[in-house]
Amino acid sequence: xxxxxxxxILTLGIVSCKKEGENTFFxxxxxxxxxxIWEKSPVTAESIxxxxxxxxxxxxxxxxxxLGPNWQVQGGDWRLEDGVVQSMKAxxxxxxxxxxxxxxxxxxxxxxxxxxxFVDIKFNAWGDGGEHDHGDGYSFILGGWxxxxxxxxKLHEHEKSRVEDRATRLAQDEVYRVKxxxxxxxxxxxxxxxxxxxxxDPKPLAATAGYKYLSFANWESMAYFDDLKIAKIE
Ligand SMILES: [Ca+2]
Numbered sequence: 374x375x376x377x378x379x380x381x382i383l384t385l386g387i388v389s390c391k392k393e394g395e396n397t398f399f400x401x402x403x404x405x406x407x408x409x410i411w412e413k414s415p416v417t418a419e420s421i422x423x424x425x426x427x428x429x430x431x432x433x434x435x436x437x438x439x440l441g442p443n444w445q446v447q448g449g450d451w452r453l454e455d456g457v458v459q460s461m462k463a464x465x466x467x468x469x470x471x472x473x474x475x476x477x478x479x480x481x482x483x484x485x486x487x488x489x490x491f492v493d494i495k496f497n498a499w500g501d502g503g504e505h506d507h508g509d510g511y512s513f514i515l516g517g518w519x520x521x522x523x524x525x526x527k528l529h530e531h532e533k534s535r536v537e538d539r540a541t542r543l544a545q546d547e548v549y550r551v552k553x554x555x556x557x558x559x560x561x562x563x564x565x566x567x568x569x570x571x572x573x574d575p576k577p578l579a580a581t582a583g584y585k586y587l588s589f590a591n592w593e594s595m596a597y598f599d600d601l602k603i604a605k606i607e
Contacts, residue, residue: 431473443472458598460591467588474585482602488595492516502586516543525572
């Protein structure tokens, strides 16, 4: 009986190791716990895009006085200043890009930084553009929860299958170059050209169902965004 139990434990161990191997992703050598993180590093944007066609769709450098017709303000204090999108307090009322739709397969590039020592800067992509308390579509949060957790989350910032980086501490006033690549249900998030987090969604949000909006988000950080670029991947 004891041997049977041992054999059972070993078998389960082998099965769980295999499953774990398929679903485990390493970020900067750190293991991230989740069922939905899916690939081992290193991965580069160039390797993901190899053989694909990337077509620019939309750019915004925000070098003008007003946000203009491409942007819709849900609330908060979103504004342009010194050629940069700024918000000091928005309480999750977003600044939504209504002038361009995100294709399901796309690359998003932008710069974001925080003037707050607790960082906590974020944006949403492939959302429905509506008002939600905790994120729209896929949320990308850098140094959230007082600079303790960075995440990719789907439809809700606190959802159970969100992927997390609890090791990296971000810096106040440091400009982070962000690149998000999505192909189907696979999403890669690069920060300063290094893979930061990745998310596998078995039931990806689709533009045909209305999930096609990018939005800048903020609770009460000194949040800054600039140099947005969106490209279609085929
Ligand atoms: Ca600018």
